Amino acid sequence: MATQTDTARRQRHLAVLARAGRGLLEDAFALVQPAPRYEVVKPAETGLVMVRGRAGGTGGQFNMGEMTVTRCVVRSEQGVIGVGYIAGRDRRKAELVAVFDALLQDPSRSPQLEREVIAPAEQRRRERQAAIRARAAATRVDFFTVMRGE
Amino acid sequence: MYVAVKGGERAIANAHAWLAEERRGDPDVPELSIAQIREQQRLAVDRVMTEGSLYDPDLAALALKQARGDQVEAIFLLRAYRTTLPRFGSSLPLDTGGMCVRRRVSAIFKDVPGGQVLGPTFDYTHRLLDFALAAEGDPAPAPRADAPLAETLPGVIDVLNREGLIETEAASDNALPPPDLTREPLRFPAARAMRLQNLARGDEGFLLALGYSTQRGYGRNHPFAGEIRYGEVAVSFVPPELGFEIELGDIELTECQMVNQFAGSKNEPPQFTRGYGVSFGHGERKAMSMALVDRALRAAELGEETDSPAQDAEFVLYHSDNVEAQGFVQHLKLPHYVDFQSELNVVRGMRRAAAEAAEAALAEAAE
Structure with a gap:
């Protein structure tokens, strides 16, 4: 039975992996030692997820429109199931995410992967978002009041 | 035929x-x-x-x-x-309050927490053709502030509505999933969830014109742009293989909260009402038009007269989809040879009958 913390860790890993570029994952995969072996349980497949919104942002739910999503399920040598679900249609990336999901559940591999894959990917995302917020902040209006007459 | x-x-x-x-x-x-x-x-x-x-x-x-x-x-x-792809399921409802904001403005409150953030906008440009763009070359990098924006900016209306003078949109999640127009036809009276899905997919030009018509007096509802925001929002989904929610990535989204004329009743004190619009990516004109039309279509439930086109749910929702509309208009290009032949015969017959009647009348007059 997975504990609350296991689930939270896995959620964090999957959120980071889903946003990582395929190149970063491909490079990281090539460097994993010992080279992981895995079998594909459900081959990568592209489908749709209906995106739901809320009226007024906080009210009743409605269907806003769909997005493309690709998923893949693999099993590691140790028999651990890895699941990848990513926005978009990159089947190879979905497979890599599933593989890393399986490997990150292996205590003998996870500290290194956490350091060499998750942390750098998370760092990239933070930097990207910080750059957006810095440019947005530069477009913030500083109001001043013009005194009339006197 | x-x-x-x-x-x-x-x-x-x-x-x-x-x-x-x-x-x-x-x-x-x-x-x-x-x-x-x-x-x-x-x-x-x-x-x-x-x-x-x-x-x-x-x-x-x-x-x-x-x-x-x-x-x-x-x-x-x-x-x-x-239509060629399988459906994996539906996302959890988006938390647009958690957006990584690129632009966020309010036309009703000057001093909103986080400020008025203009973002990459066409507003305040002079709409003069820029011939520099005809030559190639990279633009100067946009300035970056030393202190970045907060990670999230709370919704303007939710924050500044302490007095409760603006209608609140409360989640009333019941067991039933919202209707889905990709799987079921439009039904009337159309619930707000069905209307919002239809409008979100609806033709921008059609909704722009309808929204404009409400401003010009055809179903006036006195709108203010309460908040417009654009940025990235995380999409969460519960895969059946996992049984817990995960993030699939981010999508870009534009959201418009329109604040409209107030209404009150025996049960409700007077308060401003609201309309909602949203679009994928950066689409403010669409989101604003949608919000105006959403509000117009709420006229009946708010006890207002419904005598204008933008307030007529059947008229609006049946004609908003440009894929359906272009299909029916453009099918007129397909061969209607037999149809037209039969109509030609009818017109020939009518002419013959009229000519015979005129001849008969002439003959009668001559006698």
């Missing part, structure tokens, strides 16, 4: 070959890549995703290339493509 007609195959094949040549244009001019369209014609891509009702910037860019830049044709291509 339609009759199978044979014999156009070669003409059609040749027409399509010519279309491909026309699509490419002058071969001495470099060909556009999908990435170029996705990056440099982004607002066209965003509109195709919104009305195609499918978030995938690369597919929308491909559709635009294939459609030679014709937006409605590209939207049609995207709608057709989605």
